[in-house]
Amino acid sequence: MRENVALLALLYPPTGRGLSPADLRRRFAEGELPSDVLQHPAEGTLLEVDVTEALDAAARELEVWEAEGIIVLTPFDDNYPTQMRSVFDYPLAIYARGEVRSDRLSAAIVGSREVSDTGLKFASELASLLSEDTITVVSGLARGVDGSAHRAALAAGGRTVAVLGNGLRHVYPSEHRALQDQIAETGLVISQFRPEARPNRQTFPQRNITMSAYSSITVIAEASEKSGTRIQANAAIKHARPLVLTSQVVRDTTWGATYAGGGYDVTVVNSATEAQQAVREILSRAQHAARWLTRA
Structure with a gap:
């Protein structure tokens, strides 16, 4: 304290x-x-x-x-998320509502706000599949892919974490108030911004970087060339986090094609089932490495 x-x-x-x-x-x-x-x-x-x-x-x-029921976490707390300690730009303070857990087995599902039906279906199906595997679904509470992923995880009885681009006293977008409240009741809502902070153009890119740090894996369901998800993709690469991209992202964005062909830890998938398998294999690989390091 x-x-x-x-x-x-x-x-x-x-x-x-x-x-x-x-x-x-x-x-x-x-x-x-x-x-x-x-x-x-x-x-x-x-x-x-x-x-x-x-x-x-x-x-x-x-x-x-x-x-107000807001939990304040810093790197000097034992329950500060351990996966965030490993990145160079970890948040110095996190404000939270809900149940704080380690969430080492987690995957961020993110994508465009203006998303196609195909992208929405992918996000929803993958969130359901990961919930069945007891993998925490992380997203940013935005319209489109984010909201679809959160709702599907909740419907499947899974744990979902929302990472906000504003303080906890605000809801953005406003129509997600009930969704934010439900996530806080059954999962976790976090923000790196003071509770009174309102969203702006700078807070959302910072939110994406924090979401990468919190999640073991980032999955980008659908994106355009100028989508904000490219910031999270870049953060995941810098954080040495595996990245899973749909073939649409690789086909329709220069940054997606660059990451897919640049020798990074990137997996390209064509369906939610393929993405589930990729997440399983990546997390299994990480757990095996952790056990090996513990024995060493």
Whole structure:
């Protein structure tokens, strides 16, 4: 708790400007704790704030959020998602509603908002199949592919996680309010943005990067050349996460074709059943590697 409060004070000081996430990650990697950084900010930074004032303000905010049922997770919590610790750009704070689990066996199903019937069917079928395999379905609560994947996972009795591009006090799109509430009741809704934050053009690309970090695999059901899912595809490659693309994505986008033919860990599929098999094989491979490392 103490380090969480100190980290929030670093991120959102009442006066001045906090250190950048990259600077904080670097100092944490060097062994410093948030309380250490707060007491000894680097010379020349803009962290011009009374430490006691910053800690008191952060503690008050944390108390308000927790009273609303919002769980605040940082890398200094034992239940911070372990898969996110392995990426270089992990979120320094996550705000959540629902049941926090490791979700190491998970796959993000993402795609265009303006999706074809074929894309919707693929997302729905794959989410159902993965739920039957007790694999967590992760998506971004957007219209189109995301909503289809969430609803199918819920209908199949599976676990689904929604990663938002806004704070938890808001719903976007507004017609997904009931869906967001249902996911929070039976699965998990998370955001890297403060609860009061509204969505904008910058938050959705950041959301896609976080979704890649949270998920063991990213599956892109359907996309156009300028689809935001290309950001998640790029993030998955940088995070060393396997990527599954439908043949439509490879055929109709230059970035899909580049990733499929570029020597990356990319699998191209033609159906939801093929995608299910690819996810099974990738997760089985990862579990085998983890057991081997444990024995070593």
